[in-house]
Amino acid sequence: MSFAAPALLAAHPPYPTMWIRLWCPGPDRLYQRAFTLVDPDAAAGTFDLEFAMHEHGYAMDLARTARPGDVVEVSVLTRDDYVRPDPLPPGFVMVADPASLPAVNGILPTLPDDLEVRLWLGRQHDGDEDLPIAPHPGLQVTWVPHDELAARLRDGLAGVHGWYGWVCVDTVQTRAIKELLRAATGAGKRDGHAMGYWTKGRSTG
Structure with a gap:
């Protein structure tokens, strides 16, 4: 709209x-x-x-x-929730779903072409995989069932030490994935970005 x-x-x-x-x-x-x-x-x-x-x-x-x-x-709200790290890390690992995909599409065009980006997306409905994703030369996209995001990531985060972690999905999985990313990337508590975009089972607020 x-x-x-x-x-x-x-x-x-x-x-x-x-x-x-x-x-x-x-x-x-x-x-x-x-x-x-x-x-x-x-x-x-x-x-x-x-x-x-x-x-x-x-x-x-x-x-x-x-x-x-x-x-x-x-x-x-005037606060900028995403601040690109400086200096840039070797890569970005991002975890999102259709609700946060517009934010991902806002970030990808700002990243250098030679930066590796691994994007994990939670699929919730038929047709989700047809949603447009901003192009980036270093982008690798993996779709998985939404409720399995945290479980799949446990075995899918090899080789991302020193990378920047970004996760915005439902509140429960965001908390779990934040800890997975922190362990895999070696990030400190204030590094990376994590925000619960929605709460499962809650339709009003």
Whole structure:
């Protein structure tokens, strides 16, 4: 879905993984959902948001009923959650799913062509593997069933010592994978990036 927000983008210049809180009408109040900006264009004052169209959800309901010219309420946090490490490590190992794929697609174009990137993606629904992934010469993509991400990674992290670890999936697996990445990369507690993007079994918040 495409949005026009020139004042927002003028006040908050876009950066990779930039996200907003979209306030969605519910039966009794507004509910917030976080979305990563897709293809933000500060000059044009536009950006897109990608919606996963489940059977039910307040964000899904908003997307289904939206019409050109509708006005929505959003909140912006100015903190940049992703800061590219400097100096760059030998490689990146990233763990994501369809919810965090827009953030991955924001990061990949910023990485040097000669950097090796291993991307593990959790598959939840038929057609997930058809989702667009930003091209990168050093990118290796592995799709696995979403609930098996942590288990599969235990045997799939050879040769990543000194790499940068990035994980954004559901909250439970994010915690487990964060520890796996820390052990495999040798990272300190403040190195890398880990954020739970959603909570399994929770549809409102």
